[in-house]
Amino acid sequence: MILIVVKFPVRPEFADRWPELVSEFTTAVRAEPGNVMFEWSRSVDEPDSYVLVEGFADAEAGATHTSSAHFRKAIDEMPDWVAGTPSIMYVDSADLAGWGPMAEVQPRG
Structure with a gap:
């Protein structure tokens, strides 16, 4: 899995609207074959920043994603909305398959 x-550091004037601005892109990516997850979260420490966690089954699914029309459209639009260059972490590991349970924290009762 990748x-x-x-x-994404978002310009303050777009921060509250970010989920709306990326909604079409998000829906399209989630429908891609091989997409495992695509989730946005707003940073608690930096409210003008959003963190995207995305997962793809394999390199082929990742290549399909980055060559899609909706990816190219988002890459074309996002420079108008971001305040700086986004930071990225990329992991390609056969050991990953998606979300798994966290052993250290379990509900009580």
Whole structure:
């Protein structure tokens, strides 16, 4: 699985609207074959930043994603909305398959 985490510093005037601005892109990516996850979260420490966690089954699914029309459209639009260059972490590991349970924290009762 390919796991990608991207931190987007968003211009303050677009921060509250970010989920709306990326909604079409998000829906399209989630429908891609081989997409395992595509989840946005707003940073608690930096409220004008959003963190994207995305996962793809394999390199082929990742290549399909980056060659899609909706990816190219988002890459064309996002420079108008970001305050700086996004930061990225990329992990390609056969040991990953998606979300798994965290052993250290379990609900009580």
